[in-house]
Amino acid sequence: AQSVTQLGSHVSVSEGALVLLRCNYSSSVPPYLFWYVQYPNQGLQLLLKYTTGATLVKGINGFEAEFKKSETSFHLTKPSAHMSDAAEYFCAVSPLPVGANSKLTFGKGITLSVRP
Amino acid sequence: NAGVTQTPKFQVLKTGQSMTLQCAQDMNHEYMSWYRQDPGMGLRLIHYSVGAGITDQGEVPNGYNVSRSTTEDFPLRLLSAAPSQTSVYFCASSYSSFGELFFGEGSRLTVL
Numbered sequence: 001a002q003s004v005t006q007l008g009s010h011v012s013v014s015e016g017a018l019v020l021l022r023c024n025y026s027s028s029v030p031p032y033l034f035w036y037v038q039y040p041n042q043g044l045q046l047l048l049k050y051t052t053g054a055t056l057v058k059g060i061n062g063f064e065a066e067f068k069k070s071e072t073s074f075h076l077t078k079p080s081a082h083m084s085d086a087a088e089y090f091c092a093v094s095p096l097p098v099g100a101n102s103k104l105t106f107g108k109g110i111t112l113s114v115r116p
Numbered sequence: 117n118a119g120v121t122q123t124p125k126f127q128v129l130k131t132g133q134s135m136t137l138q139c140a141q142d143m144n145h146e147y148m149s150w151y152r153q154d155p156g157m158g159l160r161l162i163h164y165s166v167g168a169g170i171t172d173q174g175e176v177p178n179g180y181n182v183s184r185s186t187t188e189d190f191p192l193r194l195l196s197a198a199p200s201q202t203s204v205y206f207c208a209s210s211y212s213s214f215g216e217l218f219f220g221e222g223s224r225l226t227v228l
Contacts, residue, residue: 009156041221041222042221042222043206043208043219043220044159044206044208045218046217101147101164101208101210101213101214102149102161102164102172102174102213104217106158107158108156108157108158109158
């Protein structure tokens with residue numbers, strides 16, 4: 001069994017400030033970890049993913065996330081927020097070695113607002 | 117490429133009515149799936165398919181039927197709509213069961 005915890009439902013930052021969106025997971029096997037972003041009135045799109053190898057993963061639009069096994073975390077960060085980053089962000093986990101999309105479990109999502 | 121196309125984008129039904137949400141992809145993806153998105157609950161998998169003629173249940177399949185007669189299309193049927201099925205529905209596809217998911221723009225369904 002696996003689960004994803006995204007604490008809080010809304011994060012607000014000023015433009016140019018650090019973005020930190022937290023994600024903790026539980027999994028009985030080594031996980032694949034994902035961050036998806038959903039812009040208003042659009043479907044989800046993949047931001048970045050961790051499968052194996054380097055624990056610091058870089059994604060699109062300047063976002064990155066670090067897999068910390070000891071903390072069972074996969075927090076998403078961006079050094080400087082832009083207005084266009086305002087969206088809903090979902091963390092997701094899938095079990096290795098299967099890694100199948102049908103086993104993908106999503107968190108409840110966090111809405112990021114960016115203040116001018 | 118259009119990617120993943122869902123129709124309709126909005127639909128209002130009365131309890132007990134039936135309808136079909138359409139999903140089509142033009143990327144020759146083998147894997148297709150349907151999710152529902154409810155506030156504070158993230159996305160939950162309804163049904164999925166790993167290829168034409170093959171479908172399976174996800175986490176929340178009750179009240180929904182699917183079929184996969186072609187690689188391109190994966191319709192989701194509600195046989196007797198209930199208010200609990202009010203949600204936003206997303207279709208997603210991937211070149212395989214392990215590949216990146218590509219999502220449609222969603223279909224917002226309201227059941228009165």
